[in-house]
Amino acid sequence: MNASLNAERRAAELELLAGGEPVDVVVVGGGITGAGVALDAASRGLSVALLERRDLAHGTSRWSSKLVHGGLRYLEHREFGLAWESARERSLLMRTIAPHLVRPLPFVTPLDAGMPAAKATKTQVGLRIGDGLRIGARTPRRVLPPSRRISALEARRLAPALAEAGLRGALLSWDGQLEDDARLVVAVARSAAAHGARILTYAGVTGVREDGVDAVDALTGAPFSVRARRVILATGVWAGELSPGVELRPSRGSHLLVPAGRLGDPRAAVNVPVPGERGRWVFALPRTDGLVAVGLTDVAADGPVPDVPVPSAEEEATLLEHASAALEVSLGPDDVAGRYAGLRPLLADADPAHPTADLSRRHAVVEDPATGALTVVGGKLTTYRAMAQDAVDRITDRPCRTAKLPLVGARATAGAAGAAPPRLVRRFGAEAAAVAALGSTEPLAPGVPVCEAELRWAAEHELALTPEDLADRRTRAGLVPEWREAVLAAAPATIPGWSSVPSQPPTSTTSTS
Numbered sequence: 001m002n003a004s005l006n007a008e009r010r011a012a013e014l015e016l017l018a019g020g021e022p023v024d025v026v027v028v029g030g031g032i033t034g035a036g037v038a039l040d041a042a043s044r045g046l047s048v049a050l051l052e053r054r055d056l057a058h059g060t061s062r063w064s065s066k067l068v069h070g071g072l073r074y075l076e077h078r079e080f081g082l083a084w085e086s087a088r089e090r091s092l093l094m095r096t097i098a099p100h101l102v103r104p105l106p107f108v109t110p111l112d113a114g115m116p117a118a119k120a121t122k123t124q125v126g127l128r129i130g131d132g133l134r135i136g137a138r139t140p141r142r143v144l145p146p147s148r149r150i151s152a153l154e155a156r157r158l159a160p161a162l163a164e165a166g167l168r169g170a171l172l173s174w175d176g177q178l179e180d181d182a183r184l185v186v187a188v189a190r191s192a193a194a195h196g197a198r199i200l201t202y203a204g205v206t207g208v209r210e211d212g213v214d215a216v217d218a219l220t221g222a223p224f225s226v227r228a229r230r231v232i233l234a235t236g237v238w239a240g241e242l243s244p245g246v247e248l249r250p251s252r253g254s255h256l257l258v259p260a261g262r263l264g265d266p267r268a269a270v271n272v273p274v275p276g277e278r279g280r281w282v283f284a285l286p287r288t289d290g291l292v293a294v295g296l297t298d299v300a301a302d303g304p305v306p307d308v309p310v311p312s313a314e315e316e317a318t319l320l321e322h323a324s325a326a327l328e329v330s331l332g333p334d335d336v337a338g339r340y341a342g343l344r345p346l347l348a349d350a351d352p353a354h355p356t357a358d359l360s361r362r363h364a365v366v367e368d369p370a371t372g373a374l375t376v377v378g379g380k381l382t383t384y385r386a387m388a389q390d391a392v393d394r395i396t397d398r399p400c401r402t403a404k405l406p407l408v409g410a411r412a413t414a415g416a417a418g419a420a421p422p423r424l425v426r427r428f429g430a431e432a433a434a435v436a437a438l439g440s441t442e443p444l445a446p447g448v449p450v451c452e453a454e455l456r457w458a459a460e461h462e463l464a465l466t467p468e469d470l471a472d473r474r475t476r477a478g479l480v481p482e483w484r485e486a487v488l489a490a491a492p493a494t495i496p497g498w499s500s501v502p503s504q505p506p507t508s509t510t511s512t513s
Protein backbone atom coordinates (compact mmCIF):
# COMPACT_ATOMS: atom_id res chain seq x y z
CA MET A 1 0.00 0.00 0.00
CA ASN A 2 1.03 3.56 -0.63
CA ALA A 3 2.32 5.92 2.11
CA SER A 4 1.27 9.05 0.21
CA LEU A 5 -1.49 11.08 1.79
CA ASN A 6 -3.13 13.96 -0.06
CA ALA A 7 -6.43 15.71 -0.74
CA GLU A 8 -7.48 13.19 -3.44
CA ARG A 9 -6.89 10.14 -1.23
CA ARG A 10 -8.68 11.83 1.67
CA ALA A 11 -11.73 12.57 -0.51
CA ALA A 12 -11.88 9.01 -1.88
CA GLU A 13 -11.50 7.36 1.54
CA LEU A 14 -13.99 9.73 3.17
CA GLU A 15 -16.51 8.76 0.51
CA LEU A 16 -15.97 5.04 1.19
CA LEU A 17 -16.27 5.40 4.97
CA ALA A 18 -19.26 7.76 4.84
CA GLY A 19 -20.85 5.38 2.34
CA GLY A 20 -20.93 2.65 4.98
CA GLU A 21 -17.63 0.76 4.57
CA PRO A 22 -17.06 -0.73 8.06
CA VAL A 23 -13.65 -0.85 9.74
CA ASP A 24 -12.30 -2.88 12.66
CA VAL A 25 -11.13 0.22 14.53
CA VAL A 26 -11.82 3.91 14.32
CA VAL A 27 -9.17 6.03 16.03
CA VAL A 28 -10.08 9.56 17.11
CA GLY A 29 -7.23 12.10 17.28
CA GLY A 30 -4.25 12.63 14.99
CA GLY A 31 -1.55 13.45 17.53
CA ILE A 32 1.32 11.05 18.23
CA THR A 33 -0.91 8.76 20.33
CA GLY A 34 -3.68 8.40 17.72
CA ALA A 35 -1.18 8.01 14.86
CA GLY A 36 0.65 5.37 16.93
CA VAL A 37 -2.59 3.46 17.58
CA ALA A 38 -3.49 3.59 13.87
CA LEU A 39 -0.07 2.19 12.91
CA ASP A 40 -0.15 -0.50 15.58
CA ALA A 41 -3.64 -1.69 14.63
CA ALA A 42 -3.07 -1.49 10.86
CA SER A 43 0.25 -3.33 11.06
CA ARG A 44 -1.50 -6.17 12.96
CA GLY A 45 -3.78 -6.52 9.93
CA LEU A 46 -6.84 -4.69 11.28
CA SER A 47 -8.76 -2.27 9.07
CA VAL A 48 -8.40 1.24 10.50
CA ALA A 49 -9.76 4.75 10.05
CA LEU A 50 -8.23 7.70 11.91
CA LEU A 51 -10.28 10.89 12.27
CA GLU A 52 -8.57 14.15 13.31
CA ARG A 53 -10.64 17.30 13.61
CA ARG A 54 -7.88 19.68 12.58
CA ASP A 55 -4.53 18.72 11.05
CA LEU A 56 -2.08 15.97 12.00
CA ALA A 57 -0.12 17.11 15.09
CA HIS A 58 -2.42 20.08 15.66
CA GLY A 59 -2.48 19.50 19.44
CA THR A 60 0.16 18.96 22.13
CA SER A 61 2.33 16.73 19.93
CA ARG A 62 3.87 19.74 18.14
CA TRP A 63 4.59 21.72 21.31
CA SER A 64 6.95 19.32 23.09
CA SER A 65 10.62 19.85 23.98
CA LYS A 66 11.33 17.41 21.13
CA LEU A 67 13.32 15.08 23.34
CA VAL A 68 13.20 11.32 23.06
CA HIS A 69 14.35 10.83 26.57
CA GLY A 70 15.49 8.02 28.75
CA GLY A 71 13.32 8.97 31.72
CA LEU A 72 15.92 10.48 34.10
CA ARG A 73 13.25 12.80 35.46
CA TYR A 74 11.14 9.80 36.51
CA LEU A 75 14.03 8.45 38.58
CA GLU A 76 13.87 11.63 40.69
CA HIS A 77 10.22 10.78 41.39
CA ARG A 78 11.10 7.10 42.05
CA GLU A 79 9.01 5.93 39.09
CA PHE A 80 11.43 3.21 37.97
CA GLY A 81 8.92 1.43 35.72
CA LEU A 82 8.30 4.63 33.75
CA ALA A 83 12.02 5.33 33.48
CA TRP A 84 12.64 1.84 32.13
CA GLU A 85 9.77 2.16 29.61
CA SER A 86 11.22 5.48 28.38
CA ALA A 87 14.74 4.07 28.05
CA ARG A 88 13.43 1.04 26.13
CA GLU A 89 11.28 3.13 23.76
CA ARG A 90 14.14 5.61 23.21
CA SER A 91 16.34 2.72 22.18
CA LEU A 92 13.75 1.41 19.71
CA LEU A 93 13.22 4.85 18.20
CA MET A 94 16.92 5.63 17.82
CA ARG A 95 17.96 2.21 16.53
CA THR A 96 15.04 0.93 14.46
CA ILE A 97 11.88 2.99 14.24
CA ALA A 98 13.04 6.52 13.39
CA PRO A 99 16.83 6.84 13.47
CA HIS A 100 16.54 9.45 10.70
CA LEU A 101 14.50 11.79 12.95
CA VAL A 102 16.30 11.37 16.30
CA ARG A 103 19.89 12.43 16.95
CA PRO A 104 22.07 12.09 20.06
CA LEU A 105 22.27 15.39 21.95
CA PRO A 106 24.95 16.08 24.57
CA PHE A 107 23.75 17.72 27.82
CA VAL A 108 26.04 19.78 30.02
CA THR A 109 25.05 20.20 33.67
CA PRO A 110 27.34 22.89 35.08
CA LEU A 111 28.95 22.33 38.48
CA ASP A 112 28.78 25.86 39.84
CA ALA A 113 27.37 27.75 42.84
CA GLY A 114 23.87 26.52 41.96
CA MET A 115 25.08 22.91 42.23
CA PRO A 116 26.54 22.28 45.69
CA ALA A 117 28.61 19.11 46.13
CA ALA A 118 25.79 17.01 47.66
CA LYS A 119 23.41 17.85 44.80
CA ALA A 120 26.18 17.20 42.27
CA THR A 121 26.79 13.73 43.75
CA LYS A 122 23.05 12.95 43.68
CA THR A 123 22.82 14.10 40.06
CA GLN A 124 25.84 11.98 39.12
CA VAL A 125 24.26 8.90 40.76
CA GLY A 126 21.07 9.56 38.76
CA LEU A 127 23.08 9.78 35.53
CA ARG A 128 24.80 6.47 36.39
CA ILE A 129 21.42 4.78 36.88
CA GLY A 130 20.39 6.33 33.56
CA ASP A 131 23.48 4.72 31.99
CA GLY A 132 22.40 1.40 33.49
CA LEU A 133 18.96 1.76 31.90
CA ARG A 134 20.59 2.65 28.58
CA ILE A 135 22.71 -0.49 28.72
CA GLY A 136 19.72 -2.59 29.82
CA ALA A 137 17.74 -1.23 26.86
CA ARG A 138 20.62 -2.21 24.53
CA THR A 139 21.36 1.31 23.29
CA PRO A 140 24.96 1.08 22.08
CA ARG A 141 27.59 3.66 23.11
CA ARG A 142 27.95 4.77 19.53
CA VAL A 143 24.26 5.82 19.61
CA LEU A 144 24.33 7.35 23.12
CA PRO A 145 27.71 7.58 24.89
CA PRO A 146 27.88 7.08 28.68
CA SER A 147 27.83 10.08 31.02
CA ARG A 148 31.06 11.47 32.51
CA ARG A 149 32.48 14.42 34.37
CA ILE A 150 34.23 17.05 32.21
CA SER A 151 36.43 20.08 32.90
CA ALA A 152 35.18 23.66 32.90
CA LEU A 153 37.17 24.22 29.71
CA GLU A 154 35.49 21.33 27.89
CA ALA A 155 32.09 22.45 29.16
CA ARG A 156 32.60 25.95 27.75
CA ARG A 157 33.80 24.52 24.47
CA LEU A 158 30.48 22.68 24.13
CA ALA A 159 28.37 25.55 25.49
CA PRO A 160 30.37 28.81 25.10
CA ALA A 161 27.82 30.99 26.91
CA LEU A 162 28.22 29.14 30.22
CA ALA A 163 29.27 31.54 32.98
CA GLU A 164 32.98 31.07 33.72
CA ALA A 165 32.97 32.42 37.27
CA GLY A 166 32.69 29.62 39.83
CA LEU A 167 32.51 26.86 37.20
CA ARG A 168 34.25 23.78 38.71
CA GLY A 169 33.50 21.53 35.74
CA ALA A 170 30.33 19.87 34.46
CA LEU A 171 28.52 16.57 34.06
CA LEU A 172 28.17 15.47 30.45
CA SER A 173 25.31 13.13 29.52
CA TRP A 174 23.43 12.18 26.33
CA ASP A 175 19.81 11.84 25.30
CA GLY A 176 17.78 11.70 22.08
CA GLN A 177 16.57 14.85 20.29
CA LEU A 178 13.89 14.83 17.62
CA GLU A 179 14.45 16.90 14.51
CA ASP A 180 10.78 17.85 14.83
CA ASP A 181 7.93 16.32 16.86
CA ALA A 182 5.30 17.07 14.19
CA ARG A 183 7.41 15.25 11.61
CA LEU A 184 7.36 12.15 13.82
CA VAL A 185 3.55 12.30 13.89
CA VAL A 186 3.37 12.65 10.11
CA ALA A 187 5.84 9.78 9.61
CA VAL A 188 3.83 7.51 11.93
CA ALA A 189 0.54 8.44 10.21
CA ARG A 190 2.00 7.82 6.74
CA SER A 191 3.42 4.50 7.92
CA ALA A 192 -0.07 3.58 9.12
CA ALA A 193 -1.43 4.61 5.70
CA ALA A 194 1.16 2.34 4.06
CA HIS A 195 -0.46 -0.51 6.03
CA GLY A 196 -3.87 0.49 4.69
CA ALA A 197 -5.12 2.86 7.42
CA ARG A 198 -7.48 5.54 6.18
CA ILE A 199 -6.24 8.88 7.58
CA LEU A 200 -8.79 11.70 7.51
CA THR A 201 -7.88 15.17 8.76
CA TYR A 202 -10.42 17.97 9.18
CA ALA A 203 -12.89 15.30 10.33
CA GLY A 204 -14.15 16.08 13.82
CA VAL A 205 -15.89 13.41 15.86
CA THR A 206 -19.06 14.68 17.52
CA GLY A 207 -20.38 11.50 19.12
CA VAL A 208 -19.31 7.96 20.04
CA ARG A 209 -21.65 5.00 19.60
CA GLU A 210 -21.29 1.26 20.30
CA ASP A 211 -20.86 0.65 16.59
CA GLY A 212 -18.76 3.62 15.52
CA VAL A 213 -18.68 7.41 15.57
CA ASP A 214 -20.56 10.41 14.22
CA ALA A 215 -18.42 13.08 12.64
CA VAL A 216 -18.38 16.25 10.56
CA ASP A 217 -16.25 16.97 7.50
CA ALA A 218 -14.79 20.35 8.48
CA LEU A 219 -14.01 21.18 4.83
CA THR A 220 -17.67 21.01 3.73
CA GLY A 221 -19.64 21.03 6.99
CA ALA A 222 -21.28 17.70 5.98
CA PRO A 223 -22.07 15.25 8.79
CA PHE A 224 -21.18 11.57 8.32
CA SER A 225 -20.82 8.39 10.35
CA VAL A 226 -18.16 5.68 10.42
CA ARG A 227 -19.10 2.10 11.31
CA ALA A 228 -16.49 0.35 13.43
CA ARG A 229 -16.19 -2.73 15.61
CA ARG A 230 -14.16 -0.78 18.18
CA VAL A 231 -13.46 2.90 18.92
CA ILE A 232 -10.16 4.13 20.40
CA LEU A 233 -10.04 7.75 21.55
CA ALA A 234 -6.67 9.51 21.60
CA THR A 235 -7.78 13.10 21.99
CA GLY A 236 -5.11 14.22 24.50
CA VAL A 237 -6.09 17.22 26.63
CA TRP A 238 -9.52 17.19 24.96
CA ALA A 239 -10.31 13.73 26.37
CA GLY A 240 -12.99 15.20 28.64
CA GLU A 241 -15.18 16.01 25.61
CA LEU A 242 -15.78 12.41 24.45
CA SER A 243 -14.43 10.21 27.27
CA PRO A 244 -16.63 10.23 30.37
CA GLY A 245 -14.75 9.02 33.44
CA VAL A 246 -11.31 10.27 32.33
CA GLU A 247 -10.10 13.01 34.64
CA LEU A 248 -7.15 15.13 33.55
CA ARG A 249 -5.18 17.96 35.15
CA PRO A 250 -3.54 19.67 32.17
CA SER A 251 -0.38 21.61 32.80
CA ARG A 252 1.19 24.20 30.53
CA GLY A 253 4.81 24.00 29.48
CA SER A 254 6.40 26.91 27.61
CA HIS A 255 9.54 27.38 25.54
CA LEU A 256 11.31 30.47 24.16
CA LEU A 257 13.38 30.38 20.97
CA VAL A 258 16.62 32.36 21.02
CA PRO A 259 19.05 32.77 18.09
CA ALA A 260 21.94 30.33 18.67
CA GLY A 261 24.49 33.07 17.91
CA ARG A 262 23.41 34.89 21.08
CA LEU A 263 24.59 31.87 23.09
CA GLY A 264 27.82 31.32 21.15
CA ASP A 265 26.36 28.60 18.85
CA PRO A 266 26.32 25.82 21.47
CA ARG A 267 26.89 22.19 20.44
CA ALA A 268 25.42 20.87 23.70
CA ALA A 269 22.29 21.51 25.71
CA VAL A 270 22.69 23.22 29.08
CA ASN A 271 20.72 21.89 32.04
CA VAL A 272 20.31 24.10 35.12
CA PRO A 273 18.41 23.24 38.33
CA VAL A 274 15.67 25.69 39.29
CA PRO A 275 16.67 27.08 42.71
CA GLY A 276 14.46 25.82 45.54
CA GLU A 277 12.41 23.36 43.44
CA ARG A 278 12.95 19.61 43.65
CA GLY A 279 13.41 17.91 40.28
CA ARG A 280 12.82 21.08 38.21
CA TRP A 281 15.35 22.11 35.56
CA VAL A 282 15.64 24.86 32.99
CA PHE A 283 17.41 23.86 29.81
CA ALA A 284 18.69 25.45 26.62
CA LEU A 285 18.47 22.99 23.72
CA PRO A 286 20.34 23.76 20.49
CA ARG A 287 18.24 22.96 17.43
CA THR A 288 19.28 22.40 13.84
CA ASP A 289 17.55 25.56 12.55
CA GLY A 290 19.89 28.08 14.20
CA LEU A 291 17.70 28.51 17.28
CA VAL A 292 18.04 27.39 20.90
CA ALA A 293 14.89 26.35 22.77
CA VAL A 294 14.85 27.60 26.35
CA GLY A 295 12.34 25.74 28.53
CA LEU A 296 10.50 24.51 30.45
CA THR A 297 7.69 25.67 32.71
CA ASP A 298 5.07 23.51 34.44
CA VAL A 299 1.98 25.54 35.35
CA ALA A 300 -1.47 24.15 36.19
CA ALA A 301 -3.82 25.00 33.30
CA ASP A 302 -7.28 24.46 34.71
CA GLY A 303 -10.38 25.69 32.91
CA PRO A 304 -11.32 25.59 29.23
CA VAL A 305 -8.73 24.01 26.92
CA PRO A 306 -7.49 26.59 24.39
CA ASP A 307 -7.06 25.62 20.75
CA VAL A 308 -3.49 26.94 20.73
CA PRO A 309 -1.99 27.72 24.16
CA VAL A 310 0.43 30.63 24.59
CA PRO A 311 3.15 31.26 27.19
CA SER A 312 2.25 33.83 29.86
CA ALA A 313 4.41 36.95 30.39
CA GLU A 314 5.32 35.54 33.81
CA GLU A 315 6.56 32.24 32.35
CA GLU A 316 8.63 34.13 29.79
CA ALA A 317 10.24 36.32 32.48
CA THR A 318 10.96 33.28 34.69
CA LEU A 319 12.59 31.32 31.87
CA LEU A 320 14.81 34.26 30.88
CA GLU A 321 15.82 34.79 34.51
CA HIS A 322 16.63 31.13 35.30
CA ALA A 323 18.56 30.55 32.06
CA SER A 324 20.56 33.77 32.45
CA ALA A 325 21.64 32.76 35.97
CA ALA A 326 23.95 30.08 34.53
CA LEU A 327 25.11 32.05 31.50
CA GLU A 328 27.70 34.68 30.70
CA VAL A 329 25.01 36.64 28.83
CA SER A 330 21.85 38.08 30.31
CA LEU A 331 18.90 37.15 28.09
CA GLY A 332 16.08 39.67 27.74
CA PRO A 333 12.79 39.93 25.83
CA ASP A 334 14.60 41.30 22.74
CA ASP A 335 16.48 37.99 22.42
CA VAL A 336 13.28 36.01 21.89
CA ALA A 337 12.71 35.16 18.20
CA GLY A 338 9.73 32.88 18.86
CA ARG A 339 7.78 31.26 21.68
CA TYR A 340 5.37 28.37 22.14
CA ALA A 341 3.38 26.55 24.82
CA GLY A 342 1.70 23.17 25.05
CA LEU A 343 -0.66 21.46 27.48
CA ARG A 344 0.40 18.14 29.02
CA PRO A 345 -2.50 15.67 29.21
CA LEU A 346 -1.70 14.58 32.78
CA LEU A 347 -3.90 12.11 34.63
CA ALA A 348 -5.34 13.65 37.79
CA ASP A 349 -4.36 12.00 41.08
CA ALA A 350 -6.30 11.81 44.33
CA ASP A 351 -4.92 15.06 45.78
CA PRO A 352 -5.86 18.21 43.82
CA ALA A 353 -3.33 20.17 45.90
CA HIS A 354 -0.36 18.36 44.30
CA PRO A 355 1.64 20.62 41.97
CA THR A 356 1.33 19.45 38.33
CA ALA A 357 5.13 19.07 38.21
CA ASP A 358 4.74 16.17 40.68
CA LEU A 359 1.96 14.39 38.77
CA SER A 360 2.96 11.12 37.20
CA ARG A 361 3.64 10.99 33.45
CA ARG A 362 2.14 7.47 33.27
CA HIS A 363 -0.52 6.62 30.72
CA ALA A 364 -3.84 4.83 31.05
CA VAL A 365 -6.26 2.90 28.85
CA VAL A 366 -9.81 3.39 30.12
CA GLU A 367 -12.99 1.73 28.82
CA ASP A 368 -16.32 3.55 28.69
CA PRO A 369 -18.84 0.98 30.00
CA ALA A 370 -21.67 2.60 28.02
CA THR A 371 -20.14 2.35 24.52
CA GLY A 372 -17.13 0.05 25.00
CA ALA A 373 -14.88 2.80 23.57
CA LEU A 374 -11.31 2.84 24.87
CA THR A 375 -9.49 6.05 25.74
CA VAL A 376 -5.69 6.09 25.74
CA VAL A 377 -4.25 9.17 27.41
CA GLY A 378 -1.31 10.54 29.41
CA GLY A 379 2.23 9.31 28.77
CA LYS A 380 4.86 11.00 26.64
CA LEU A 381 5.80 11.41 23.03
CA THR A 382 8.73 9.05 23.70
CA THR A 383 6.40 6.27 24.86
CA TYR A 384 3.70 6.58 22.15
CA ARG A 385 4.47 3.10 20.76
CA ALA A 386 4.03 1.39 24.13
CA MET A 387 0.80 3.34 24.73
CA ALA A 388 -0.53 2.23 21.35
CA GLN A 389 0.44 -1.37 22.02
CA ASP A 390 -1.38 -1.35 25.39
CA ALA A 391 -4.53 0.03 23.76
CA VAL A 392 -4.58 -2.32 20.76
CA ASP A 393 -3.75 -5.36 22.95
CA ARG A 394 -7.16 -4.72 24.55
CA ILE A 395 -9.02 -5.34 21.27
CA THR A 396 -7.10 -8.12 19.53
CA ASP A 397 -4.95 -11.20 20.21
CA ARG A 398 -2.85 -10.60 17.10
CA PRO A 399 0.77 -9.85 18.06
CA CYS A 400 2.13 -6.29 18.03
CA ARG A 401 4.71 -5.64 15.32
CA THR A 402 5.72 -2.00 15.81
CA ALA A 403 8.91 -2.57 17.85
CA LYS A 404 10.59 -3.88 14.69
CA LEU A 405 8.89 -1.61 12.16
CA PRO A 406 10.92 1.28 10.67
CA LEU A 407 8.81 4.33 9.78
CA VAL A 408 8.68 5.70 6.25
CA GLY A 409 11.96 7.46 5.57
CA ALA A 410 13.86 5.42 8.16
CA ARG A 411 15.31 2.78 5.92
CA ALA A 412 18.17 4.10 3.79
CA THR A 413 18.24 2.58 0.34
CA ALA A 414 21.63 2.91 -1.33
CA GLY A 415 22.16 6.54 -2.36
CA ALA A 416 18.51 7.47 -1.75
CA ALA A 417 19.20 10.51 0.41
CA GLY A 418 22.62 11.06 -1.20
CA ALA A 419 22.41 14.29 -3.12
CA ALA A 420 19.84 16.11 -1.01
CA PRO A 421 20.63 19.15 1.15
CA PRO A 422 21.29 18.37 4.86
CA ARG A 423 18.01 19.93 6.05
CA LEU A 424 16.02 17.59 3.81
CA VAL A 425 18.06 14.54 4.91
CA ARG A 426 17.42 15.44 8.58
CA ARG A 427 13.69 15.87 8.02
CA PHE A 428 12.92 13.22 5.38
CA GLY A 429 15.63 10.58 5.77
CA ALA A 430 15.62 8.12 2.89
CA GLU A 431 12.95 10.17 1.09
CA ALA A 432 15.11 13.33 0.94
CA ALA A 433 16.21 12.93 -2.68
CA ALA A 434 12.60 12.36 -3.78
CA VAL A 435 11.61 15.57 -1.95
CA ALA A 436 14.47 17.52 -3.55
CA ALA A 437 13.36 16.37 -7.00
CA LEU A 438 10.04 18.22 -6.59
CA GLY A 439 11.35 21.79 -6.76
CA SER A 440 13.87 24.37 -5.66
CA THR A 441 15.84 23.52 -2.53
CA GLU A 442 16.98 27.13 -2.03
CA PRO A 443 15.56 29.03 0.99
CA LEU A 444 12.15 30.60 0.23
CA ALA A 445 13.54 33.96 1.42
CA PRO A 446 16.85 35.04 2.98
CA GLY A 447 17.19 33.47 6.44
CA VAL A 448 14.05 31.30 6.11
CA PRO A 449 15.06 27.63 6.42
CA VAL A 450 12.28 26.23 4.22
CA CYS A 451 12.30 25.43 0.51
CA GLU A 452 9.72 25.09 -2.25
CA ALA A 453 10.37 21.35 -2.67
CA GLU A 454 9.24 20.67 0.94
CA LEU A 455 5.99 22.54 0.40
CA ARG A 456 5.17 20.53 -2.73
CA TRP A 457 6.06 17.24 -1.01
CA ALA A 458 3.82 18.12 1.95
CA ALA A 459 0.83 18.73 -0.32
CA GLU A 460 1.43 15.67 -2.51
CA HIS A 461 2.47 13.11 0.14
CA GLU A 462 1.81 14.42 3.67
CA LEU A 463 -1.81 15.56 3.66
CA ALA A 464 -1.12 19.30 3.95
CA LEU A 465 -4.45 20.84 2.93
CA THR A 466 -4.01 24.51 3.87
CA PRO A 467 -1.18 27.09 3.97
CA GLU A 468 -1.28 26.84 7.79
CA ASP A 469 -0.70 23.07 7.62
CA LEU A 470 2.47 23.86 5.66
CA ALA A 471 3.69 26.67 7.90
CA ASP A 472 2.73 25.32 11.31
CA ARG A 473 2.88 21.51 11.11
CA ARG A 474 4.94 20.35 8.09
CA THR A 475 7.82 22.86 8.01
CA ARG A 476 7.56 24.45 11.50
CA ALA A 477 8.26 27.86 9.97
CA GLY A 478 5.39 28.93 12.23
CA LEU A 479 7.72 28.93 15.24
CA VAL A 480 9.17 32.28 14.09
CA PRO A 481 6.61 34.89 12.92
CA GLU A 482 8.72 36.16 9.96
CA TRP A 483 9.37 32.61 8.69
CA ARG A 484 5.66 31.83 8.98
CA GLU A 485 4.73 34.85 6.84
CA ALA A 486 7.20 33.72 4.16
CA VAL A 487 5.61 30.25 3.92
CA LEU A 488 2.04 31.56 3.95
CA ALA A 489 2.95 34.00 1.17
CA ALA A 490 4.72 31.34 -0.94
CA ALA A 491 2.13 28.56 -0.61
CA PRO A 492 -0.52 29.68 -3.14
CA ALA A 493 2.01 30.14 -5.96
CA THR A 494 4.10 27.06 -5.09
CA ILE A 495 1.48 24.33 -4.88
CA PRO A 496 -0.27 23.58 -8.17
CA GLY A 497 -3.99 24.30 -7.81
CA TRP A 498 -3.64 26.13 -4.50
CA SER A 499 -4.20 29.69 -5.68
CA SER A 500 -7.77 29.48 -4.38
CA VAL A 501 -7.25 27.21 -1.33
CA PRO A 502 -8.61 29.00 1.75
CA SER A 503 -6.42 29.23 4.80
CA GLN A 504 -7.74 27.44 7.92
CA PRO A 505 -10.95 25.75 6.72
CA PRO A 506 -14.05 26.54 8.73
CA THR A 507 -14.29 24.05 11.60
CA SER A 508 -17.81 22.97 12.19
CA THR A 509 -16.87 21.10 15.36
CA THR A 510 -16.45 23.58 18.19
CA SER A 511 -13.10 24.04 19.83
CA THR A 512 -13.12 25.00 23.46
CA SER A 513 -10.96 28.09 23.12
Ligand SMILES: Cc1cc2nc3c(=O)[nH]c(=O)nc-3n(C[C@H](O)[C@H](O)[C@H](O)COP(=O)(O)OP(=O)(O)OC[C@H]3O[C@@H](n4cnc5c(N)ncnc54)[C@H](O)[C@@H]3O)c2cc1C
Nearest residue numbers: 029031032033053059060061065067205236253342381382
Ligand atom coordinates in the same frame (compact mmCIF):
# COMPACT_ATOMS: atom_id res chain seq x y z
C1 LIG B 1 5.57 21.65 26.86
C2 LIG B 1 5.62 20.16 26.67
C3 LIG B 1 6.84 19.53 26.46
C4 LIG B 1 6.89 18.15 26.25
N1 LIG B 1 8.08 17.59 25.96
C5 LIG B 1 8.16 16.27 25.72
C6 LIG B 1 9.38 15.70 25.33
O1 LIG B 1 10.39 16.39 25.15
N2 LIG B 1 9.42 14.36 25.13
C7 LIG B 1 8.31 13.59 25.29
O2 LIG B 1 8.44 12.37 25.13
N3 LIG B 1 7.13 14.11 25.61
C8 LIG B 1 7.01 15.44 25.82
N4 LIG B 1 5.81 16.01 26.12
C9 LIG B 1 4.61 15.16 26.20
C10 LIG B 1 4.02 14.91 24.81
O3 LIG B 1 4.15 16.04 23.99
C11 LIG B 1 2.55 14.52 24.93
O4 LIG B 1 2.41 13.51 25.89
C12 LIG B 1 2.00 14.00 23.60
O5 LIG B 1 2.32 14.87 22.55
C13 LIG B 1 0.49 13.84 23.68
O6 LIG B 1 0.05 13.39 22.42
P1 LIG B 1 -1.46 13.01 22.15
O7 LIG B 1 -1.54 12.45 20.79
O8 LIG B 1 -1.97 12.16 23.26
O9 LIG B 1 -2.24 14.39 22.23
P2 LIG B 1 -2.36 15.53 21.10
O10 LIG B 1 -1.10 15.71 20.37
O11 LIG B 1 -2.93 16.74 21.76
O12 LIG B 1 -3.41 14.93 20.08
C14 LIG B 1 -4.78 14.90 20.32
C15 LIG B 1 -5.47 15.18 18.99
O13 LIG B 1 -6.86 14.88 19.11
C16 LIG B 1 -7.56 15.79 18.27
N5 LIG B 1 -8.96 15.81 18.69
C17 LIG B 1 -9.46 16.26 19.87
N6 LIG B 1 -10.79 16.10 19.89
C18 LIG B 1 -11.15 15.53 18.70
C19 LIG B 1 -12.39 15.14 18.13
N7 LIG B 1 -13.55 15.32 18.77
N8 LIG B 1 -12.39 14.61 16.88
C20 LIG B 1 -11.22 14.41 16.21
N9 LIG B 1 -10.01 14.79 16.71
C21 LIG B 1 -9.98 15.33 17.94
C22 LIG B 1 -6.84 17.11 18.49
O14 LIG B 1 -7.08 18.03 17.45
C23 LIG B 1 -5.38 16.65 18.56
O15 LIG B 1 -4.74 16.73 17.31
C24 LIG B 1 5.71 17.39 26.32
C25 LIG B 1 4.49 18.02 26.54
C26 LIG B 1 4.44 19.39 26.71
C27 LIG B 1 3.12 20.06 26.90
